[in-house]
Amino acid sequence: MGITEEQDHELRKLMLDAQSGVQDSYARALRICAEVLRGFVQRRLMDRNLVEDVVQEGLLSIHKARHSYDPSKPFAPWFFSIARSRVCDHLRKESRYRNLLRRKMDQVEESAFAHAHVNGNGIEILGSLPEKQRKVVELLKFQDLSVKEVAKRLNMSETSVKVTAHRAYKVLRAEYE
């Protein structure tokens, strides 16, 4: 969903008011932006659970940059420029994080995993995770199963596997940082 010409006109007026501190106009503008942003982000992110996070980041960016909007110009280019930047930032962060995790997991495979086999206590690195998350990460990362296979084996939906893995990665990332 994009911004129609009518919406653009309305948003220009609302932003003009918002820049002078009119709260009602700003609330209306942000609600329209959130709706458009949601559609924009949904089309670009694989993980549906993260859409609302990125929408909120986008709204915060719009709030921070509201003084840079010139109401004599169309709203859409300004808005989508910020929206694009938020999605790109998010994808970049995700990719960095996945790479880091992959590297760490490789290390784990070489050292901790071997150690874990010896002492029979499971994989040390995953010890801090709840049982369900640990199982998902083990199957995905150490047994190289696909999301579909893990979902089938653990009797979960594919989305649920992705969400569980994502939460586990977040915990692991926090531990490594």
Add this chain to the structure above:
Amino acid sequence: MNNPVKTDDLINYLVAGLKPVRRVPPLKMRLLCWLFAAVVTLGGAMIFVGTRSDLLSQLVSIKFSLPAIAIMALAFFSAVSACFLSVPGNEDSRVLPILASISLGAWVAVLGVGLITSDSTSLHAGEGLCCMRTVLIFSLPVALVLAYLVHRAAPIRLGMVGLSVAFAGAGMGALSSYLTCANDNSLHIFTWHFLPFLGVGCLGIFLGRLFDWQRGIQGGVNFK
């Protein structure tokens, strides 16, 4: 959803704390500020470093004035580029960076021809360091003024804007050095004027990326 904050709550929070904002000044106004800083800096260089004794006679020679015009154009287009690209929605514009690149190309071409045709290979470090110091010192005020003007907007392509800011400042530094240095040797100009200019440009990319106005916005959960 992982994020415990609801989008509606976030909107209410932002609306409740809304204050009137001062809009970013128009492009012309920001450029005038930069131009003022540039003229003052150039004047300062003339006064504190002193112009070369044959400046007036050199200004009519194409060999001398062509690089000066190229440096001026480079600084000007870089400044316009920085001001324009710093506003969201303008960051994909290619015209201004291309104009700045053409000016840079013209300067490099003149330097290149000079380096090929010149026989001199001697470099005086003492004199050279003075020129480098002039480039760096007189880059700083112009770049700082422009960086402030640009940072007040909300640049999206930070590296590109940082580079433009640095080139706009370093261009004025290089021009100051060019007008005050009596050494016309191309190797000298390349080593002590052009390389410091490039160095400031690279620094600009790095510093530009550090000044991220969106830093701290993560996951929408830290708005309180």
